[in-house]
Amino acid sequence: MTNAEAYKWLYVHFAPCGDETQQDSAVTKALEALKKQIPQKAMKSIDAYNKNLYKLYCPTCGALVAYGNSRVGFMNKVSNGYDRCAACGQVIDWEDEG
Numbered sequence: 001m002t003n004a005e006a007y008k009w010l011y012v013h014f015a016p017c018g019d020e021t022q023q024d025s026a027v028t029k030a031l032e033a034l035k036k037q038i039p040q041k042a043m044k045s046i047d048a049y050n051k052n053l054y055k056l057y058c059p060t061c062g063a064l065v066a067y068g069n070s071r072v073g074f075m076n077k078v079s080n081g082y083d084r085c086a087a088c089g090q091v092i093d094w095e096d097e098g
């Protein structure tokens, strides 16, 4: 079972309803943690003055995860080469980036 499948299964069978029970809190935390293990595309922001320059932001917390220059094919990951957001641990899907 992949992380995405586990997330879906837990969500379908234990969907948090916000009733503040221990089960609801535990399931909410488990879903949040599991969701960060599923690679997500970063949000791209292109520089207003130089269209070659861009920044990539974490889709979960909004922290900067990388910046680069598409004209020269340069991209620097802020997380020192790890494939996660340094701020919240979200796994980033880097495919098609850089």
Ligand SMILES: [Zn+2]
Binding pocket: 058, 059, 060, 061, 062, 063, 085, 086, 087, 088, 089, 090
């Ligand atoms: Zn993050």
